[in-house]
Structure formats: structure tokens, C-alpha cells
Amino acid sequence: MTTARRTATPVRLTLCEELGQRVDGAWWPHTNRLATELPELVGVLRGRLGEVVDISVNWSLSENLPDLNSRHWQNKHQHLMAITGRDATANLLVIPSLTPSTLAGLLLRIAAGLSLTEAHQDTPLFRTAVEIVDAARADGAPKVPAAAPKERRRRPARS
Template sequence: MVGRVPTLGPTRVRFTSDRTAPVAGAWYPYTADLACELGNLSAAVSPLIGDITSISVNWQNYRRFPGLDSSDSPAIPPLMTITTPQTTATVLVIPCRTSSSLAAVLLRLAGDTELLDGQAHSLETLRGRRILSLAGQYLQEQESAAAGR
């Protein structure tokens, strides 16, 4: 079967109910080969926000991204902007090298999903809130810079 991408599992993506939020959701791909997973992402996202007309990203080479819990994690987490005829939503792309525990918390936080018992004050939750805050600050700075032009 040449050209067929194996299904790795369910698409791990969550959105907040407010699609206009600075970070409106998160996606946790299985691999660093995002091109192979975009079809599954598109299929999972389209019923939630509409048919995708464009996708843009804020990084040069995703394959080089360490996990978001790594000491050499970038100051600005990877973000993807998904545009449909109805809306534009920015999602945090959680590098596949990120620990599954932090990724699970980030998916819950970005999707406004209730945290599990005992997670509210955990180190992973504190990291997750910091990562989402950095992403939001970056987006606000970009918006301010664009308005100033």
C-alpha cells in the first residue's frame, strides 16, 4: 500500500468553546511528521469548526522541537492557526517528545476540560498554565505589532 498513512490512534485534539480565545485548543500529534497527520487532524477538526481553508504555523522545523517539558524547550511554543470560512483558531501543537502526562494536562487546559482529581495543583498543571500563558502573550504581541503597522 504505497502512500497510505497508518492510523496511529484517535486524533488527540481539543478545543475550547470560545474559538476566538488567543489559544483556542491544542493538538498532540503522534509523530514529528506532521504532514502525515494533517489529514486526520483535518477530519477531526472540520466537524467542530468547519472546512479548513488554510493552516499556518510559527516555526521553522518542527522535527527539531524538544518536548515542552525539556530544559531546552523553546520560549515560544509551536502554534498552528487553522482558518475556516467561519473562524480562525490558533492551537498549541504539543511536540510528540512531550511527556504524555504534560500533554494530557495541556489538552485539558486548552480545551477548558475539567482537570482530574489531584491535578489542579500539580507540577504538570503549573507547567501547562505557563506554556499556555507564553503562547497567549506571544499572540498578543504579534497582534499588537500588526496593529502598529
């Protein structure tokens, strides 16, 4: 009998109900070492996307994640990651690990189109989170592919 592997720290991820947007949700890794957390992310996404066959990003290895703790994020493009599975693609806003939890929580919800109370929406932090997600939607499209029709995403089986 095989048991599912459980991580010590849960994957912090949100996804839109319907994929195919420029931003389909967000991922908030626990550290800035994304490669160490990537297997867990892929494992969580497998149920929604199918077997993951491609991952692409809109930044270079030498580029740091934007600092969302200050307004300096406005001078940098947001980091997006396209995870392509056999059945679907998800374009994720990557939230820097050092982002304060209140802002990160808002970004996770807004990026996935999840509802928020009016009390949350009537704050400067909410407006900042909306600006960040809007910047990601406008900024990341050229390098991160939007979800393609299912027929175009499928890759031939290797023999």
C-alpha cells in the same frame, strides 16, 4: 454509500467551547512528522470550522518543536497553528509528540479550558503546564492570526 474513514490512531485534539482565543485548544500529534497527520486533523476540525481554507504556523521549517521534557522550553517560543475554516478559526498549541502523556494530557485540557480536579491542580506538573500554555498565549499572537469576525474570514468562491 460512503463510509467515514477511521484512523488507526485517533487524533489527539481538544478545543474550547467558544473559539476566538489566542489559544483555542491543543493538538498532540503521534509523531514529529506533522504533515503526515495533518489530513486527519483537518478532517476532524471540518465539522467545527467548516471547510478548511488556510493553515498558518508561527515557526519556520528549520525550527524544532520545543522540548517540554525539561525546563529548556522556557527559552523557545511555543508552536501554534491557526486552522481557518469557512465558519471559524482555531488557534492550536502543538504539543511535541515526545511529550510525556501526563504533561500532554494536562496541556490538552488547560489549552481548551477544560476542568481539572483539585488533585491535578495541586502538582508541580500542573503549574508547568499552565506556564507553557500561558507562554503560548503571550508568545504566538503576532504571527498566528486570532479568529476574525466571520465576515472577514470568508473567502470569495473561485470560479
